[in-house]
Amino acid sequence: MSSTGPTEVGFAGLLRSVIPGTVREERFDLACGDRQLVVRVRRHPNARRLTLRVEPRSGDAVVTIPCRLAFREGLDLARRKQGWILARLARLPQPIALADGAALPVGGVPHPICHRPEARRGVWIENGALCVSGRREHMARRLTDWLRAEARRRISALAAEKAALLGRPLGRVTVRDTRSRWGSCSVRGDLSFCWRLVLAPDFVLDYVVAHEVAHLAEHNHGPRFWRTVDTLTSHAEAARAWLKRHGDELRRYG
Numbered sequence: 545m546s547s548t549g550p551t552e553v554g555f556a557g558l559l560r561s562v563i564p565g566t567v568r569e570e571r572f573d574l575a576c577g578d579r580q581l582v583v584r585v586r587r588h589p590n591a592r593r594l595t596l597r598v599e600p601r602s603g604d605a606v607v608t609i610p611c612r613l614a615f616r617e618g619l620d621l622a623r624r625k626q627g628w629i630l631a632r633l634a635r636l637p638q639p640i641a642l643a644d645g646a647a648l649p650v651g652g653v654p655h656p657i658c659h660r661p662e663a664r665r666g667v668w669i670e671n672g673a674l675c676v677s678g679r680r681e682h683m684a685r686r687l688t689d690w691l692r693a694e695a696r697r698r699i700s701a702l703a704a705e706k707a708a709l710l711g712r713p714l715g716r717v718t719v720r721d722t723r724s725r726w727g728s729c730s731v732r733g734d735l736s737f738c739w740r741l742v743l744a745p746d747f748v749l750d751y752v753v754a755h756e757v758a759h760l761a762e763h764n765h766g767p768r769f770w771r772t773v774d775t776l777t778s779h780a781e782a783a784r785a786w787l788k789r790h791g792d793e794l795r796r797y798g
């Protein structure tokens with residue numbers, strides 16, 4: 545980098561160099577009435593204007609700014625829009641604890657959680673209820689482990705079936721708690737999925753797996769890709785609409 549590259553004075557008064565093509569982020573605390581907000585200002589090379597959003601999971605205010613602006617200008621926007629941020633936060637869906645009596649959807653079907661401390665069976669489904677043995681403080685972890693395993697089992701079977709249909713070799717299939725994407729496909733053919741998809745109706749899971757398997761043949765979202773998706777699932781349109789409408793709800797659990 546040349547020593548005459550552009551510089552910006554950050555909020556803390558430090559001189560920071562701007563590296564073109566990279567996203568830089570600064571965090572600020574903003575007192576908002578009796579609330580303490582976290583404001584994350586991201587300077588993005590492709591940003592054309594200032595945008596503000598509230599991240600549902602963390603409740604952080606995220607301001608994206610173009611490279612020509614200083615981080616404090618992002619903070620100024622958040623300060624001016626405090627009322628809007630607080631209104632958004634008040635409307636956010638509250639998290640649902642994985643506790644006795646709560647209803648947890650599995651394959652889109654609500655299953656009441658039933659604590660059975662005396663049993664020694666781990667987690668199992670009985671008469672439509674999701675039963676959990678052992679100590680109360682371990683219920684959430686046991687249920688999450690079970691859901692992850694269930695997601696891995698269902699997704700692996702679907703992915704293998706669809707990859708065979710497509711005639712493409714399938715790499716590793718993993719599940720994790722991804723924040724922003726429901727699934728991804730690496731250039732090596734490894735697929736990764738968010739375990740929370742096991743909570744969604746089966747047709748949604750079917751579509752997301754079909755989408756990632758289709759990337760084994762087409763590494764883009766062009767017309768040929770979507771035609772391939774349609775050969776692997778008949779639910780693309782309905783599932784995309786469902787995820788748009790209800791996707792955030794899946795992130796409320798646990």
Ligand SMILES: [Zn+2]
Nearest residue numbers: 755759764765
């Ligand atoms: Zn895709």
